[in-house]
Amino acid sequence: MWRDHVWSDHNDVQESEAGHPMPPFDVPEGDPFGPHNLPYGVFTPAGADPSERRVGVRLGDQVLDAGAAALALGSPYASLLAQPTLNPLLAAGRTAWSDVRRALTAWVTVPSHQEVIEPLFHPLSSVTLHLPFEVADYVDFYSSEHHARNVGSIFRPDAADSLTPNWKHLPIGYHGRAGTVVVSGTDIVRPSGQRKPPGDQAPVFGPSVRLDIEAEVGFVVGVPSPMGRPVPLSEFREHVFGLCLLNDWSARDIQAWEYVPLGPFLGKSFATSVSAWITPLEALEAARVAPPERTHPLLPYLDDSGEEPGGYDLRISVALNGHVISEPPFSTMYWTAAQQLAHMTVNGAGLRTGDLYGSGTVSGPGERERGSLLELTWNGRDPLELPDGKRAFLEDGDVVTLSAWAPGPDGTRVGLGEVSGRIVAG
Numbered sequence: 041m042w043r044d045h046v047w048s049d050h051n052d053v054q055e056s057e058a059g060h061p062m063p064p065f066d067v068p069e070g071d072p073f074g075p076h077n078l079p080y081g082v083f084t085p086a087g088a089d090p091s092e093r094r095v096g097v098r099l100g101d102q103v104l105d106a107g108a109a110a111l112a113l114g115s116p117y118a119s120l121l122a123q124p125t126l127n128p129l130l131a132a133g134r135t136a137w138s139d140v141r142r143a144l145t146a147w148v149t150v151p152s153h154q155e156v157i158e159p160l161f162h163p164l165s166s167v168t169l170h171l172p173f174e175v176a177d178y179v180d181f182y183s184s185e186h187h188a189r190n191v192g193s194i195f196r197p198d199a200a201d202s203l204t205p206n207w208k209h210l211p212i213g214y215h216g217r218a219g220t221v222v223v224s225g226t227d228i229v230r231p232s233g234q235r236k237p238p239g240d241q242a243p244v245f246g247p248s249v250r251l252d253i254e255a256e257v258g259f260v261v262g263v264p265s266p267m268g269r270p271v272p273l274s275e276f277r278e279h280v281f282g283l284c285l286l287n288d289w290s291a292r293d294i295q296a297w298e299y300v301p302l303g304p305f306l307g308k309s310f311a312t313s314v315s316a317w318i319t320p321l322e323a324l325e326a327a328r329v330a331p332p333e334r335t336h337p338l339l340p341y342l343d344d345s346g347e348e349p350g351g352y353d354l355r356i357s358v359a360l361n362g363h364v365i366s367e368p369p370f371s372t373m374y375w376t377a378a379q380q381l382a383h384m385t386v387n388g389a390g391l392r393t394g395d396l397y398g399s400g401t402v403s404g405p406g407e408r409e410r411g412s413l414l415e416l417t418w419n420g421r422d423p424l425e426l427p428d429g430k431r432a433f434l435e436d437g438d439v440v441t442l443s444a445w446a447p448g449p450d451g452t453r454v455g456l457g458e459v460s461g462r463i464v465a466g
Contacts, residue, residue, distance in 0.1 A: 064161040065154055067100035072455025075099065075149050076448050078141065079317035079457060080106075080126055080282070082173075086166040093124035093170055098317055098457075099148050102161040109147055109157045117143070126173040126318065130262035130281050131393040137262070137281060141322055169316035171223040173260060176392035178216040178312065179384055180256075180288055180304075180400060183375035185332070187403035190415045208336040211375040211383045213397075216288075217309035221396060224316050224459040230436065230466040231310040233294040247466050248291035248307075250420070251434040254401040255358050255368050255411035255442050258286035258314055259377045261395035271385040273347050276378035277321055279391055283377075284315040285356070285442045285459040286398050292414055292433070314396070317457025324454060327353045327446035329371050341386055342379050350376030354456070356402055356444040358411065363426050368402040368411040370444075436465045 067074045083096040083103055096103040107122030115121070117140050120129045129140065147153045182188060185203070192202030206212065230251060236243040262281035265271050271279060288308065295307025331344075331351040344350050354370035380397060401411040410416045413433055417423055420432035434440070441460040448454040 063154075064099060064102040064104070064158060065148060070453070071100050072445050072448075072453040073098050073100050074452065075145055076452050077319065077323050077454050078144055078148070079319045079323070080129070080172060081317045081457070082125060082170045083162070083167040084170065085162050090168065095121050095123055095126060095129070096162075096167070097144055097148075098164065099161075101164045103164055103167055104144075104148065104157065105160045105162065106144065108160045110143075112156050112160070113143075113147065113153065115140075115143055127393055130173060130260065131264070133263050134278055137320060138322065141320060169223060169225070171221070171314070172316060172318050174394050175218040175221045175396050176261075176394035178218040178221055178396050178398075179213050180216050180308070180312075180398040181211050181213040181375065181380050183211050183373050183380065183400040184403045184411070185374040186372060186405055186409070187401040187411060187415065190403060190410065194414065194419045208334075208374075209339070210342070211380045213380070213384070213400075214303045214308075216304075216312065216398075218396070220309055221312045221314060224313055224457070224461070226311075226313065226461060227464045228289055228311050228313070228461045229464055231291050231294065231306065232466055233291065233306045234297055235293040236297045237293075243297060248294055249433070250292040251463065252290045252292050252413045253358070253411075253434070253440050254288040254290055254398075255356055255366070256286040256288055256401060257352075257354060257356075257370055257377075257399040257444075258284050259381070259397050259399070260284065260318055261381075261391050261397075262393060263391070264393050265385060265391040267390040268388045269385075269390075270341065270388065271381055271391065272341065273344050273350075273378045273382050276350070276381055280321060280377065280381065282318045282320040283324070283352075283456075284318050285444055285456050286315075286396075287313040287440065287442055287459050287461060288398055288401075289313065289461070290412070290414075292419075311461070312398070313459050313461045315457035315459040319454065319456055323448070324352060324446055326449050327454065329353045331376050332372060332374055334374075341382055344376065344379060347378065350378045352377075352446065354444050354446045356411070356442060359441045359443070360424070360426065360431065361428055361439055362441075363428075365424060365426075366408055366410055366416060367404075368409050369404045370399070370402050372404050373399060373402065434463050436463050438463045
């Protein structure tokens with residue numbers, strides 16, 4: 041396993057012109073991880089026992105031990121931050137989230153706090169990052185119209201409409217496997233399963249030969265809800281703490297043979313990678329945008345015409361072995377995270393702290409805006425030409441890295457933590 045920051049553009053300790061390390065508060069102007077961002081993660085300091093995990097907040101190329109800072113400054117929220125996971129903070133609710141964020145912002149910007157908390161920073165390059173929260177349930181959606189139309193055109197080229205009849209009426213999704221959600225930097229073992237090549241009379245068993253990515257955004261639930269009570273659109277930000285980048289690895293050949301009639305199973309459940317950093321929704325207020333115009337009337341529980349803008353302007357980049365192959369725009373997603381949450385609970389299913397749901401593959405209208413190799417290579421027909429060779433699907437040793445940023449306040453950029461994974465033979 042390698043760490044989230046290995047491929048980051050900000051993986052070196054910033055130095056002054058004299059060559060001395062800069063104080064952790066002196067974040068360079070324009071850094072996407074400045075005090076306007078402050079994402080949360082869980083880390084182990086260098087030299088500490090691997091089981092010693094602490095809540096950290098990223099500032100530039102430094103990680104602040106948030107629990108130690110809260111204890112040192114007498115914060116009433118110290119008990120939420122002096123934990124080995126984000127779950128207690130997630131469960132505390134929106135008022136606590138706002139209070140803690142306000143306090144953290146003050147701690148890293150007000151000079152009177154600097155002497156106390158400066159020793160509590162750790163260089164990002166020295167720490168080990170962990171899965172930041174305990175995942176309760178995992179749901180994945182299918183909410184990009186461009187992605188859905190591309191997939192429909194690939195597999196149903198003669199259909200009158202490349203979308204299924206239900207697509208414009210509800211956010212399609214499936215229930216995944218929470219136990220295989222892993223933090224960025226975790227090796228992805230090539231899955232094996234049944235696959236039936238076209239024209240063969242019977243299926244064969246073996247490693248997937250059509251291993252793919254899905255560039256997504258994951259939303260992290262904090263406050264639970266009781267069974268039997270749907271969560272309306274208006275309560276999205278009362279329950280969802282923040283978001284992260286997510287790669288829902290997919291074995292297309294296993295999936296194609298197994299998915300009729302009940303949908304994805306082994307082709308999806310072997311691994312889902314998430315960033316080590318969770319960006320709170322409050323850091324993304326400037327990135328809120330209206331979703332694309334709806335072409336079909338929506339049932340009342342999904343009708344967001346009277347709600348605040350539910351989309352997010354996130355600019356995603358997909359790199360394969362260091363070469364950017366796609367830049368999917370999240371602002372084009374037809375279904376919003378609030379609608380996904382409303383649909384996920386409309387049958388009475390309850391939420392739990394640590395629930396994670398993926399947006400579905402993010403794809404835009406352009407050929408260089410597609411969020412999967414399935415689309416980028418048109419199911420392998422048109423392999424990508426890369427400096428290290430052609431790629432239709434992933435080969436052993438390939439490294440996929442998703443990164444992203446969003447517009448922030450006053451012309452700043454809000455960086456999202458990278459999510460990377462390397463394919464290894466099973």
